[in-house]
Amino acid sequence: MTRALVAEFVGSLLLAAVVIGSGIAAQHLSPNDIGLQLLENAAATAVGLFALILVFGPVSGAHFNPVVSLVDAVFGNLPWRHFFRYVPAQVIGCASGAVVANTMFDAAPISIATTDRATWPHALSEVVATLGLLLVIFSLARTNRADKSAAAVGAYIGAAYWFTSSTSFANPAITLGRTLSDSFAGIAPSSAPAYITAQLVAAVIAVPLLRLLYPVAPQHEH
Template sequence: MPRPVSRPLVAEFLGSLLLAALVIGSGIAAQRLSPDDVGLQLLENAAATGVGLYALILIFGPVSGAHFNPVVSLVDAIFGGLTWRRFALYVPAQVAGCVAGAVLANVLFDSAPVSISTTDRATWPHGASEVVATVGLLLVIFSLTRSGRAEHAPAAVGAYIGAAYWFTSSTSFANPAITVGRVFSDSFAGIAPASAPAYIAAQLVAVAVAVPLLHVLYPKPSTHAEDAVLPRTDHHPTQTGGGAR
């Protein structure tokens, strides 16, 4: 029998919601707490995101794999660790979750529930940064899962994203769902609607770069590899795929 999809979809929605609330909410807090120091604002935003992401992966990993990210789900499907049907269900849940998380973050800080961002980020350095940031994220995740070290993924992903806030000019969105979500908050972490398509395009380009690299570096998944950041509890024996996240 096929495994049920309701629990993983709920996990992906809630995880994406909390991720967007974490990223945007900590950005709003940083902007208010350190209004005259942009560097300190970025440090506060990056630190909160890194440690919060670690916790979210631990919470939701056993249920859905804790993707929260369409490009992660896409690469997982390419490697056979996620069915295409599940991928088609994950993506809307992730996008809806990130939009809901943006609304929640606005409400938590007594702002208008929806405020469209005016922060223009569409430049060539930002686009290149999104390719680099997203390739790096995919390499971190799938190098660990394809080599049987998935237990290290929560810490590694949180650490990488925290660092990528600083070494990329785009501050490492690396996620089409959260790119859409950030449009709905005119705050420190927001992105103008006109800039979002360029970011999403760069993130998809990163998939085309990362998949061949992973095939070169890890041509065959380890016999001990797992197909999620953390092993899911609802696996069906015929759907564990090729060991990719």
């Protein structure tokens, strides 16, 4: 359990550092081109996720995401007592990653984000983004193809940066972490509840949909 919690904390920290740090770098490198900033941010996140899942997957499953842990617990693959330990590690890890990212670019360690993202299209985007992420992860897990998760998750998130208006947060922990950086990847604290609610709604939709699409024998769900 200690190894798994350390993996979730460090992995979440590095994920937040990748997402936020690449956003800050994109602002510095391409100050007058938001499209190019998004491309740089998305590319760094996609390849970063690929690497992080390869590193931490064998230790903790490389969730880095309370919604992923929640669905895993509902399916019986993650004990609930572990779920309630994973989530704080993920949230604290993402918050720490935001501080690290800010500091690496010589900004204040904590700067509360001011980017308002709370609209109905953004909320819908978060439902779609999170649902897609859960389908990618658990369709592979339930068909014995989990070894392809690193590439698939990286590819999906990289694409979802572009096809969703919210730029695909798809993760309550990273949503909270992003409130601590007033930068390209930031989200105002007032917008975070709508995003987190949408992400949880996606989990509610994903569980029955996955059971319908990828049924497994009862003994496989324990």
